[in-house]
Amino acid sequence: xxxxxxxxxxxxxxxxxxxxxxxxxxxxxxxxxxxxxxxxxxxxxxxxxxxxxxxxxxxxxxxxxxxxxxxxxxxxxxxxxxxxxxxxxxxxxxxxxxxxxxxxxxxxxxxxxxxxxxxxxxxxxxxxxxxxxxxxxxxxxxxxxxxxxxxxxxxxxxxxxxxxxxxxxxxxxxxxxxxxxxxxxxxxxxxxxxxxxxxxxxxxxxxxxxxxxxxxxxxxxxxxxxxxxxxxxxxxxxxxxxxxxxxxxxxxxxxxxxxxxxxxxxxxxxxxxxxxxxxxxxxxxxxxxxxxxxxxxxxxxxxxxxxxxxxxxxxxxxxxxxxxxxxxxxxxxxxxxxxxxxxxxx
Amino acid sequence: xxxxxxxxxxxxxxxxxxxxxxxxxxxxxxxxxxxxxxxxxxxxxxxxxxxxxxxxxxxxxxxxxxxxxxxxxxxxxxxxxxxxxxxxxxxxxxxxxxxxxxxxxxxxxxxxxxxxxxxxxxxxxxxxxxxxxxxxxxxxxxxxxxxxxxxxxxxxxxxxxxxxxxxxxxxxxxxxxxxxxxxxxxxxxxxxxxxxxxxxxxxxxxxxxxxxxxxxxxxxxxxxxxxxxxxxxxxxxxxxxxxxxxxxxxxxxxxxxxxxxxxxxxxxxxxxxxxxxxxxxxxxxxxxxxxxxxxxxxxxxxxxxxxxxxxxxxxxxxxxxxxxxxxxxxxxxxxxxxxxxxxxxx
Numbered sequence: 001x002x003x004x005x006x007x008x009x010x011x012x013x014x015x016x017x018x019x020x021x022x023x024x025x026x027x028x029x030x031x032x033x034x035x036x037x038x039x040x041x042x043x044x045x046x047x048x049x050x051x052x053x054x055x056x057x058x059x060x061x062x063x064x065x066x067x068x069x070x071x072x073x074x075x076x077x078x079x080x081x082x083x084x085x086x087x088x089x090x091x092x093x094x095x096x097x098x099x100x101x102x103x104x105x106x107x108x109x110x111x112x113x114x115x116x117x118x119x120x121x122x123x124x125x126x127x128x129x130x131x132x133x134x135x136x137x138x139x140x141x142x143x144x145x146x147x148x149x150x151x152x153x154x155x156x157x158x159x160x161x162x163x164x165x166x167x168x169x170x171x172x173x174x175x176x177x178x179x180x181x182x183x184x185x186x187x188x189x190x191x192x193x194x195x196x197x198x199x200x201x202x203x204x205x206x207x208x209x210x211x212x213x214x215x216x217x218x219x220x221x222x223x224x225x226x227x228x229x230x231x232x233x234x235x236x237x238x239x240x241x242x243x244x245x246x247x248x249x250x251x252x253x254x255x256x257x258x259x260x261x262x263x264x265x266x267x268x269x270x271x272x273x274x275x276x277x278x279x280x281x282x283x284x285x286x287x288x289x290x291x292x293x294x295x296x297x298x299x300x301x302x303x304x305x306x307x308x309x310x311x312x313x314x315x316x317x318x319x320x321x322x323x324x325x326x327x328x329x330x331x332x333x334x335x336x337x338x339x340x341x342x343x344x345x346x
Numbered sequence: 347x348x349x350x351x352x353x354x355x356x357x358x359x360x361x362x363x364x365x366x367x368x369x370x371x372x373x374x375x376x377x378x379x380x381x382x383x384x385x386x387x388x389x390x391x392x393x394x395x396x397x398x399x400x401x402x403x404x405x406x407x408x409x410x411x412x413x414x415x416x417x418x419x420x421x422x423x424x425x426x427x428x429x430x431x432x433x434x435x436x437x438x439x440x441x442x443x444x445x446x447x448x449x450x451x452x453x454x455x456x457x458x459x460x461x462x463x464x465x466x467x468x469x470x471x472x473x474x475x476x477x478x479x480x481x482x483x484x485x486x487x488x489x490x491x492x493x494x495x496x497x498x499x500x501x502x503x504x505x506x507x508x509x510x511x512x513x514x515x516x517x518x519x520x521x522x523x524x525x526x527x528x529x530x531x532x533x534x535x536x537x538x539x540x541x542x543x544x545x546x547x548x549x550x551x552x553x554x555x556x557x558x559x560x561x562x563x564x565x566x567x568x569x570x571x572x573x574x575x576x577x578x579x580x581x582x583x584x585x586x587x588x589x590x591x592x593x594x595x596x597x598x599x600x601x602x603x604x605x606x607x608x609x610x611x612x613x614x615x616x617x618x619x620x621x622x623x624x625x626x627x628x629x630x631x632x633x634x635x636x637x638x639x640x641x642x643x644x645x646x647x648x649x650x651x652x653x654x655x656x657x658x659x660x661x662x663x664x665x666x667x668x669x670x671x672x673x674x675x676x677x678x679x680x681x682x683x684x685x686x687x688x689x690x691x692x
Contacts, residue, residue, distance in 0.1 A: 018475065022462060025473045031474075043388055056444060057481075108364070128398070
């Protein structure tokens, strides 16, 4: 295997270069670098899912409009979303909290309070951690572990040509909320509050993820952290397939439709490239559609929304009235955010 | 239980306040907040040990004298040291790497190369991770998991009055190395190189930790990250005992003895309060001393060094020619480093 040359978007390229550096994992590692979680065969019949995510002040959040309790909630939520994307049940978490010396230490307890609220909601026990001084801003890392029955685990790599592509909820709200907060757009609270909530306190779809896994209804799954265009491309690359999305079917949130003109953004663009929706994007064979809708109805969960299908190609194509557009990987890239030059592609 | 009021040194107080916030862990969590690792009963007969540590540029390291490869090594080494302190065997790691946009991305591969070298040395597989943009400097978090047979796990809480206190190697080298690097003291390379190594590329004592656990030779154990005065006090608090150290027995490194006068520091002070030695500090009953020395000799490991004994008190007392001095918790505190005001005690 030749060493890959980083020409993709930053994060993908760097992770692939690191995976190359570390080489293949030992046999008890079922999944290493390249999915939402690592998976370990520690226990007969089930896998331990394990993930790690960092949120950095000035990159991922801004404490001028996010409360410390919301930060604690979100730090756990984004990790729980990774466990959900494999069909797993989150169970345990460790916290590393970097705290600026100039900031009142009591705020660390506000972070803990929000984290505790999320932990109770998602059934997670926070069982350890580390507190450190951070020179420039608050940095919070959580690592979460959980379980999935071995036969139920859903990878990114199982999508097959002809599978339908679904998402567990409407898109674009978190990105729209962020735009409004950043640009201090003045809009009616009835419109902005749910959008702010979507960005500040996202709700991972762990119940939907478990349901899909338990019933064997998803062939591939990922959580939407970077936006459909990037995250669906991850599924395509892992599954060696392509995808066709129909613009008119993309479930853009009605709130985003209403708000986007006020800050001059295309609602479809926010829905496909905005990132941080933390909905689950999954593929499922067409013959399972009736079973899928029945399962979600019985579980009292909102029905999944269909937005396209898996093709024999290797790109993510968006079909609009003007023709087809390649949107592969055109999503939110953590390395691009807040940095005008994408140093990874230079 | 009343909410503890943070009056101790910063890190201890904050961790205790967070532990209070999160409450008691579920029954499959054998150890939660308050030891070197969390321990989970996932598997018959053995516990999964799990730890998380972050190194932050400008707080824990300075890239003007530390190479990126050394940073990768050290980030894994400090986590392996936590696993070693419970008597465990490290196995798996996840990496979160925060990278400043202004820094050449290829440096991330240098970090990975150092990490890989440490991973091979310590038998750890790096199986996943996350790369993020970091506004002010490099931030590296590793989470490491490993195994310990349930009956062999060594906690901080098992020290008994009359136990002897040992350390796996000489003390003060990492702190002396840091002083010389920071103050740009000019000394002979034969003296400075091993001291620099001790700070820049510490060697966790995982073989000694496993040996002590396997043979049931340690009643309590901790790794020396914050210095004897603080870390021994952790053992005392967890075990509800005191400790008496004899100044003349403290195994100050001869290199530290030789170098310390050149930068006007007391070698004993560096040895007891300097931090980052990553030796193991453990307690063991006097009647096991012969077995202890035999086991280390047979394993080809340097003999543990005796520095004091556990008492019925609740403080760490240092016996010098001038009398007794209470040094409880007088070690390195991450919250104090690089910050003149300890905001946690104000």
